[in-house]
Amino acid sequence: MAIALVLVLVVVGSVLFHFLSPWWWTPIASNWDYIDNTIIITFWITGVVFAAVVLFMAYCVFRFRHREGNQAAYEPENKRLEWWLTIVTAIGVTAMLVPGLFVWNQFVSVPSDATVVEVVGQQWQWSFRLPGKDGKLGTSDTRNVSPENPLGVNASDANGQDDVVVEAADLHLPVGKPVKMLLRSIDVLHDFYVPEFRAKMDMIPGSVTYFWFTPTKTGTFQVLCAELCGQGHPLMNGVVMVDTPEDYLAWLGEQQTFAQLSAPQQVGSAE
Amino acid sequence: MSVILVFLLVIVGFAGWWLSHQRLMAKPWLEQGVIGDIIGPEGSALPTAKIGLGVFLAVVGCLFALFTSAYFMRMALSDWQALPLPRVLWFNTGVLVLSSIALQCASVAARRGEIDAVRLGLVTAGLTALAFLVGQIVAWRELTADGYLLTANPANSFFYLITGMHGLHILGGLVGLGRTTAGAWNGARPERLRLGVELCAMYWHFLLFVWLAIFALLAGWAATFIEICRQLLT
């Protein structure tokens, strides 16, 4: 008997927790509110199913609990009922899958006007590289990595000379412009994850992965590593600042290019 | 992962064929009494040990299919450099074929009850299988002498790994073969000996098949073959 009551309480408690508790996602700061909408759809469908199944169970336990002289019905199957349930389930699943695939299609189709930003992960810090005036990133290879060339940029590639290199410092992005994040790692797996942007993707040494998004709010956001990368994993934080276009240009102007960094003696004299 | 998926498809096909003979559409609550009499005995008519070996070979097949899948996936990366196959592998292949034939003869002889022929077949199979293993080690030594070391290139790593894994399976088979051979001399019961010889033959044929597949894979023919198939399909 107690179990019937507890089952009802589990449903009521879970629903109340869902609506009343202070723990919910962070305010979104990118264009991926589609993802949030898909999650909401999924919450509704699954929530209804959960409540329905558990409440039905509670009712059964209450109504058909053993009492002296009871006998269970003999009912091996009920084709019609089973078919109906299958069809309703299939419809529910489709209602979650179709919007999901639709949004995934957007997620993997990078708009042509997206600017490119490269993120390089290593144990346990983030570095970034932005294309210079030519708008192209130079090629890179982990084999080129050295103390002077921490990102392994290919020195013989002309495209790479004017690339802006931001080593272990904050990344700035202009608000409202789509960016394609090219993700690279020089040691182990990492995952570039900013909860407010909703998007994330693993970084794999030896290949380049990507995702894209458009920052929609200015502000400072914490970058987290979301793929276990050794014991420094939880401390592998970074900062992304989404700026107004003016602030962004001002920041960009202060950064050094690959060519400047590879000739440290000349730059060093400025101090 | 396509190789392993194709392999599993074969397994699923086989399982589906078997299940389709098991009256899965029956309504069991309507049937009372011993229906075993209607559809025959519950198990298969094959000896249990053969079924067991068959299941085990499916697992071994799965293992090698996975190695093959990994091989193809790794092969697609840029640093792959195929290694020249030592000629001794051809000789080894021939020896392994002989070994299989010898066991097949032994199994036929066991069915006829010719104990001397069984003994001859078993010993020949054992010796040729040992010769195969020695030949494989010769191949390894040739390769290392020519500088194709384990770590130098993934193609080399796979060569040693897969041939080694196959060799270990042969070695395990030799233990079983040894026990059967001992039985052939110590006067095991004829039906028991026959089962043992047949199990050995089954295992040997399977490992020969695996070896031929591996050989084709390592020689690069498998990749060429798949490429041709792909072109035919598109």
Next chain:
Amino acid sequence: MVDVTPADAVPPAEVAEMELYHPHSWWTKYVFSQDAKVIAIQYSATATAIGMVALVLSWMMRLQLGFPGTFDFITPEAYYQFITMHGMIMVIYLLTALFLGGFGNYLIPLMVGARDMVFPYVNMLSYWIYLLAVLVLVSSFFAPGGPTGAGWTLYPPQAIMTGTPGGQDWGIILMLVSLILFIIGFTMGGLNYVVTVLQARTRGMTLMRLPLTVWGIFTATVMALLAFPALFVACVMMLFDRALGTSFFMPAIVEMGEQLQHGGGSPILFQHLFWFFGHPEVYIVALPAFGIVSDLISTHARKNIFGYRMMVWAIVGIGALSFVVWAHHMYVSGMHPYFGFFFATTTLIIAVPTAIKVYNWVLTLWRGDIHLTVPMLFALAFIVTFVNGGLTGLFLGNVVVDVPLSDTMFVVAHFHMVMGVAPILVICGAIYHWYPKVTGRMLNEAMGQFHFWVTFLGAYLIFFPMHYIGLMGVPRRYNELTATTVMTESAHDLNAFISIMAFLVGFAQIVFLFNLIWSIRHGREAGGNPWRATTLEWQTSETPPAHGNFGKELPIVYRWAYDYSVPGAKEDFIPQNMPGSFGSSREPA
């Protein structure tokens, strides 16, 4: 007793006697035994023992997460070692071993009406190799550098690098060796389980008369035999990379400013192999649970399982489908994005047969005669947690929803609910159910009730709120959340609450263990069939069943496993080996 129609009774003469190995000494009877029942108990005891280690490890991590900075001995290295060993032990050495090695060994021969497994010697070897695997695993705690801290997924490159505890010490090597041993041992046992079901069923036991427990364990074993080789391959190749310096999985890497010798390998290749095993593994644990819970519900609700045929088809269908969904663990791994469309679709399709199983369980309760025994309570709790965990699986399986949630605490909450709590509730229920057969005595009811309520409610309170911490964006596998800005003050309090609950639930398991030991001597005498169940294991002439299971003659099966409350029969159950025909109107109107 019910009326017997003599026309249906068949002489047992044609039942083939299998050659039984008879033990000659105490050693061969209790230690190096070839009797599946003894092996089952050995498997279960070993799995429980190593499971207690995993329980203590989970306490350690909850201490760290709930009260960060309070316990100095939990260093970051130690924390990662704890999570890795906890995960690996629970998934492989506890759940897989207990369901298949424990329940499989005990129940398969008894339920299909066999004297023993078909290859008893191989079956014995299987246990001893499993024990060896466990010992190798345990030895890594004492090896220099400690056990590996690579996470239970053991993703390279980090698993074999210095930045990870045990990566360049013995930890990872012992882990891989232990897994390889486990797989070899399991394959030996698995051959037995499969072939016994295929070949050793007693007369009249057609496939469609098998209890769903056997169907679940059988299908799971077939899957395990085909899936474990993938883990084997991955382990061997990683062992080569770590010990011999090959580059199967290792690309060019700069570690702490130094170029490593490896080059060109693909970490994604490992992930494909790992999850090709890893996803079926989820169902390898789930299917036996599905099967067992079906039998628990049917027996204790005194009603046939609703939609038996659909249940069988769903088990087989889930088993087959689960081999083509593996990459849903890799949506954000950087694999080709178009795979996402395929794997999201297959993943959500698998939800349909799974949902059907849930419906059939609750529909079995409908118009039943529900005895709220401890096993039944656990079965009900299983449905709640499994539905909850299954539904959150729909979030993670739907590729784009997975993007923000993957690698967060949401995932941790999801898989603990669905393949941690849910199967363990089934294991508990199953132990309360079959303990009387194994020992001849009932488990203590009061301790059972305490164990149930604390475990069910406690586990729900641990893992339900945890989803919301994940929704906030808090990543998993962080030993230290103080530097994470999305982690609010109140969420830290919630974490402390979860930790306290974890201690409570763990304590309840210790009460359970005590109950298991105490009841061997002090439990109420159970008799041969205390639950008045239909399946063959309850019809043995002796309890606990003797060597050879069924006395002189093997039982003959005359009906399916679910003849409960048949209209017209005097009792509300008809054992499977009861001849005669009962019930005129068996077709639903």
